[in-house]
Amino acid sequence: MEAVHPEPGAALHDVLQDFSLEMTGKDVPRLQEARAAIPPGTRINVTYLANEDLQMRVAAAEAVRDCGFVPVPHISARRLESAQELQTFLEALQRAGASSDVFVVGGDPPTPAGPYEDSLAVIRSGLLQQHGVRHVSVSGYPEGHPDITDPVLWQAIEAKAAALREQGLRGSVTTQFGFDVDPVFTWLEEVRARGIDLPVRIGVPGPAGIRRLLGYAQRFGVGTSAGIAKKYGFSITNLVGTAGPATFVRTLTERYDPQRHGGLRLHFYTFGGLKATSEWIGEFRGERQ
Template identity: 65%
Template sequence: MSFGSTAPTAVSTSLLDDFSLEMTGKDVAGLEEAAATIPQGTRINVTFLGNENLAMRLAAARAVKRLGFVPVPHISARRLGSQRQFEDFLAGLRADGTCDDVFVVGGDPNTPEGPYDDSLSLIRTGLLQRYGVHHVGMSGYPEGHPAIPAGVLWSALNLKATELTEQGLSGSVITQFAFDVDPVLTWIEDLRKRDVTLPVRIGVPGPAGVRRLMSYAARFGVGTGASIAKKYGLSLTGLLGTAGPDRFLRALADGYESGRHGEVKVHFYTFGGLRTTAEWIAGFRKEALV
């Protein structure tokens, strides 16, 4: 696969130097297949899905560590049935030496399964720090959230950033994936104007089938209008095709300014294709340096 040689060097030397990836508890075999292509020390987020249990989540985090990467287990507030379940997960991570970094998120259920309504409530328990967590990631939504008003999202993000500082924890933000760079960079500027200086990892979809990408976009409220699709390289009439984020990354490198946007890296949503995404990144980085 050719990615062309016109990508700015900044794509590789800055934004892509410390990219992160995402996997599920069921992707351990895929991670093992992709391991040789992923730089050692890469941060790999392990999602907290409703159809996976404690043992699967812990095993996935252990696999990430065993293969030489940095595990970032997710904790879904509304999927936790009790404080005991929360502490069992944290205790398991601590016992495995995989608790240093976590990512907290509200989660999909409309009604909480236990006492935690949102990710802020997890942070406020003080349990993260008690069980050895040092860094906490949280979500950002440049194009909004289908079920949460923009004002609520901004307020929650500010409160979480403040709470982490007060607890002596470091933090970062991972954005929902997007097909259009412009609203993402505008959102980061707004974030900085609100005095939130946390590093931001911009969510990028790994190469995948167009139909799959469109399905995830519809689920998460990501813009897919005709002009956006054309800019990204999606063919709305060729749903059986595939698309990679090369145009998005080039546009990101062109628009990114450290003075305006602060510390920014890239986070790849792999949609189950760890090896495909890892190989794509390796090829793109190589040609970006030509």
């Protein structure tokens, strides 16, 4: 398990010490541009989008590795048309030296394209560890999911935590991004109350244009009421300019109690802005030291 802090009110520097980032298969040029601003060994998730193919996904994971970071390729269960497709992808990642860490998610399609109806089915397949996977991250939804009820979400995360133990795989949870820390802490306390001790990476939106942030929030069912937006530091009635996550991150770390909330780190959704997000983190950390 990732280290936890010995005292409540964990230092901001510590929580940001092991942050992770997200990119798409098309973001390799942006990764190269941002490389100098990203600490060596940073975990970088590589998404699994419908408009990208196996070669693009594997090439992106390989580029992450070649830059001195840890690739975390996504596997979208419902997009897989067969067990062979999953095996082919894992084999390619293994050849590229990028299969030790993966993020397994159900994916957007409402109907599975093949035999995997959800991420749990992929975990239980046994194929992951056969191809060098040692650590699996799964999804968490502090504000719920627009298409899945809360009881089903809780049942799923409990089942995935149990399956990871049964399969002998290390695991963690990476949450959807949000703008309000209140549901994050409510959800975290429920996670721990249910006996789920996996380390958690809280999703944070990187600095981006306000219009773009709201567009992504709407797409993923994230709450953006006027009150929440004001706490975060922008107005939903004024879409000009950009917004950064300083208020969210500061409030999150001030309220974080490792005894109640367990292992906690941050995962930044970059929305294509790898360099802007990485530089923002560096500057923010510098201001707080």
